[in-house]
Amino acid sequence: MKNKYMPAAISLYINYIIQGISAIILAQNMEFLTGQFHTDKAGVAYVISGLGIGKLLVLFISGVLSDRFGRKPFVLLGIAGYVVFFAGILFSPNVAVAFIFAVIAGIANSFLDSGTYPALMETFPNATGTANIIIKAFVALGQFSLPLMISFVVSNNLYFGYTFYVCIGALLINGIFVLRQKYPPMNVAKPAAAAGGEETVKANFWIEGLALILIGFTSTATFFIISVWLPTYGQEAAGMAANASRQLISYYSIGSLVAVFITAVLVKKWVKPATFILIYPLISLACLFLLWANPTPAIAVFSAFVIGFTAAGGVLQLALTTMAELFPSSKGKITGSVYTLCSLATFVCPVVTGRLAESNIKNVLVFNMANTAVGVILAVIVLIRYRKVFKTHNMQKAA
Template identity: 55%
Template sequence: MKNKYMPTAIGLYINYFVHGMGVIILAQNMDALASQWGTDNAGVAIVISSLGIGRLIVLMVSGYLSDKFGRRPFVLLGMLTYILFFIGILVSPSIAVAYIFGILAGVANSFLDSGTYPALMESFPESPGTANVIIKAFISAGQFALPLMVGFIVSQNLWYGWTFVLSIAIFIINGIYLYNKPFPKQQAEQVDDIVEEKEPRKIFSIEGVAFILYGYVSQATFYLVSQWLTKYGSDVANMGDTSSRALISYYSVGSLLCVFVTSALVKKKFQPVTFLVGYTFISFVALLIMWLFPTALVCTIGAFVVGFSAAGGVMQLGLTVMADMFPSGKGKVTGIFYTAGSIASFTIPLVTGQLSKTNVANIILLDVGIALLGFLLAIVIFIRFKKDRRSL
């Protein structure tokens, strides 16, 4: 039977196309923004870190309130706050002002996440993993399209802000579309009573700590690459401006392909937890090879592979597995998991901004270590998940 929430889901996914552009829009316009703000690449990286601060400020609260008041208000509020971010960056005269608007982008992302992920899991209860992973397809599509747009704008000597204007226009149109679309009723209160006696042992257990750390590591792994891959290609692999920007597009194609592969396998009853181990191991190996052999060919192939393994929905699958093991409020689970990711969004740009002053290659080396930690955490989660299933 046709799912009555499919039109709503389409609108929710479109938001993440714009979010995909928003995640990398500062890094892709680094030179233009550095000139506008009178700073250097490290200064722009500081502004990028503000997105993590914004997520951290409200994500836990918005997840709780999403369970209490519903998903729609937070989706719409996220769209509005994102619009303020895009406008604010265009008019910001300095790093200080831009930092404030960067915080708004993080807040917007938190609002969208706390409303969208639970809404999709509740709209498609038979396939929540697939519903969440498709979000990543739209993020990847936005990350694929933006570098092409920016490359065209640079080649034509046009104003850099046109991609910001396009993002604003999409949000406005989609907001009107979503305003009266139906949202599912959250079921957290009913679930709470059922699992209250069964789940308390997990709250402070190994599973919870592992998921929190995995939320940080999975975000850090692909976030670092998405922000610095272009610079790595140009400064370390000696690629030209167009080809180094194209690395993000290859990265996005990889992540987009992974969404379809993973979705198909999940439908064939492969458990989402299985992918956490395999994908994080592939990310580690690909990043290590990129660091050891920084050539144009290796970077091109590596960008695709890292996009497939680290940015193809593995974080969304991690959330799905966590929600399966802790089913007592999907909004709260989303808040906990993505709060860890928001800390990564804040800390990683600060660290990499300083590393960029020495050698951009050190940034990829840092990501190698982070990916290795992610692989180890994925093994722990896999073992604990299997043990939990056997105990049911």
């Protein structure tokens, strides 16, 4: 709390409450938007895929430009893009127009990530893992709040767009606050790196580096598919009522929120991030199988919490932190590389799962299990290589 950049960090974290909402607001309002867009569930899923396309278009280059021009401009561009998205969706008459605004939201997401993650790593150079994973707490807070807001709106027969207006107002207020903050100098090194230690780590980009980038896809797909389809799965497979199935996302978000604080403490003091990127997907895989094999309301609630804890509780952020440990230079480029695959997942998954859901909603879980299994294999490779790289590194330092 003595860090002079703490106010700037808080404003960065607040943006992720709205980003958490943006990731699920289309799926949560699917029944309203199918009418407004004159389409079906697959059509809304197609609109959601625009988020991934937008991220994919600019993420890597925005990371490079963030290293060159600074973090704040990209944070502000991200805020502006989200304002356009929330307003634009409400006035979209069809899927094609809505898709354009979803692409803008994806671009906004990229700008926000490219400015925020490096800025937080530079604000807290001795606790980069904790700084990154706390982002998930604010994402989870947004995802926990939205179903409650929508339930209130539906119960009182109010216009569904009020939740969109709330997001616009919050973004504008926080944008003014962000504009007034000062950020730390770029590429602040950890003390060990300043002494020449961290920069001598010799990792292999084509093994552990590539595996971590691919984990950007698998880890994102695991929680993204659940966040989009869990309410529908609760209704169609578990026989839950509409409002009860929406609340599954709140349980999912609570799991994510709890995981963030537990994982942040463990990462700071006892457990390496590379260990968690194997353990958590393993648990997610087991829980996905349970939900697929026995879809009851009780199992759905339990699975929502556990998958929120293990899949949405920071695996992506921990993969990014591990990447930064192994390749400590150019934090913007690192962010761009991992999150390019993240954005690919948010494009591919809605398109594929939208088609699968039309035949049988349980096929969506089969696809997610296969994806998560690949993530487990990649994590095994990363953990083996991580231990080997740092064992060699420590031996060289001792010599």
